Every structure is written in C-alpha cells, then in structure tokens.
Amino acid sequence: xxxxxxxxxxxxxxxxxxxxxxxxxxxxxxxxxxxxxxxxxxxxxxxxxxxxxxxxxxxxxxxxxxxxxxxxxxxxxxxxxxxxxxxxxxxxxxxxxxxxxxxxxxxxxxxxxxx
Amino acid sequence: xxxxxxxxxxxxxxxxxxxxxxxxxxxxxxxxxxxxxxxxxxxxxxxxxxxxxxxxxxxxxxxxxxxxxxxxxxxxxxxxxxxxxxxxxxxxxxxxxxxxxxxxxxxxxxxxx
Numbered sequence: 001x002x003x004x005x006x007x008x009x010x011x012x013x014x015x016x017x018x019x020x021x022x023x024x025x026x027x028x029x030x031x032x033x034x035x036x037x038x039x040x041x042x043x044x045x046x047x048x049x050x051x052x053x054x055x056x057x058x059x060x061x062x063x064x065x066x067x068x069x070x071x072x073x074x075x076x077x078x079x080x081x082x083x084x085x086x087x088x089x090x091x092x093x094x095x096x097x098x099x100x101x102x103x104x105x106x107x108x109x110x111x112x113x114x115x
Numbered sequence: 116x117x118x119x120x121x122x123x124x125x126x127x128x129x130x131x132x133x134x135x136x137x138x139x140x141x142x143x144x145x146x147x148x149x150x151x152x153x154x155x156x157x158x159x160x161x162x163x164x165x166x167x168x169x170x171x172x173x174x175x176x177x178x179x180x181x182x183x184x185x186x187x188x189x190x191x192x193x194x195x196x197x198x199x200x201x202x203x204x205x206x207x208x209x210x211x212x213x214x215x216x217x218x219x220x221x222x223x224x225x226x227x228x
Contacts, residue, residue, distance in 0.1 A: 043219045044158070101217075102163060103148075103150075107156055
C-alpha cells in the first residue's frame, strides 16, 4: 500500500516569487509519481509525471518536480508564479507493478498567488 | 473529442434514495476509473474497468456501491440507500493503457440531505 503526504494545506505567495509545494510518499514498492492541478470549478489536470529516467521532470507552464528516492519526495517548484497559477495541487503515486495503476492522492495544497 | 464527461454535474437527494451517475470516457480509452473526493481531501480510488471487465472493486466503500461498464464504453456508478456520509464529489477518469496518463472528468457533486 502507498500513502502520500502533502505537508502544506495552503501556500500563500506573491506574484513573481518562487514557490515549492512539498510531497512525500510512503510505499513498500516502486512507484510512479504525478502532480495534478485543479483550477477553480474545473476537473483535475495532469501537470507532470515521473515514470523513469531523469529524476527532474518539467511541465509546459514552468513547473518542475524532482524525484528523490532516498527522501521519498517529489516536491513541485516554480521559480516565478503568476496569478493564474492559483489552484489546488495534488501529488499522487501509483504502484509500478500493479496492473490497475490506480492513483493514491495526497490531501492537496492550495496555492494562493497574491498580486 | 471533448474529454471525459460526467452526468449529472450536481445531484441532491434525500437519505435512503438510490442515485446513479454516468461517465463517458474519451473515445477508445479502454481503462475507466472511479474516484471519490470529499471536502478538503484528495481523490480516493473506488474501482476501475478495463473494457467491460471490472478488475478491481475491493475499494468500493460498501455493498451499497456498484459500478458497471456494460459495453466497454460509458460507465455508471450507483449508490443505493444513500447516507449523508456519501455526500462528496464523484470523479471519473479514463486512460488509453496502463502506462498512459489518466484524464479526469469534471465530477458529479452529490449532496445527501
């Protein structure tokens, strides 16, 4: 079984400032890692994912996340946030060896970007 | 293709009534997933289908919950004898294969009064 902990339920930040949203996971098996974003009144959208290879993965809108196996973390970062980044962010894992590939989510972090 | 769609978007029902939600996945996606999201929490996996076969249903919350995908296309999630604790957002997702990303629908918000 897996579990995901997102250490911050809310992160307020000023526009153009850097941000880090923290995600730690616990698993007895190898996992795939994901970040999803939920904008107000919209469905979940995949932001980025780590399946294998380079431990640093990037999204098209400037976010990046680094898989750290020793610390069992997958923190999300952006060097300069915009007002439009205001949303709820969910970290998720799935068991590499499970054919179902169901996702286990963290509790979410609400990013609030202020002007 | 407009993505995963769910119907209805909102449902208000009285305790004890049965409700059914529908999910239409992205066409040609053979995997379909149901999740539940309660306020302030992340989504929680319920069940999934590969084509018409329901391959995992042990996470369904009780025997009041059931899901079908009769022709391997759309799926329905039914909750019998609803309780106030069933109030939540019910999310559907689909993917082309196990390795492909899951695409989520907008959800059905259930309120049990």
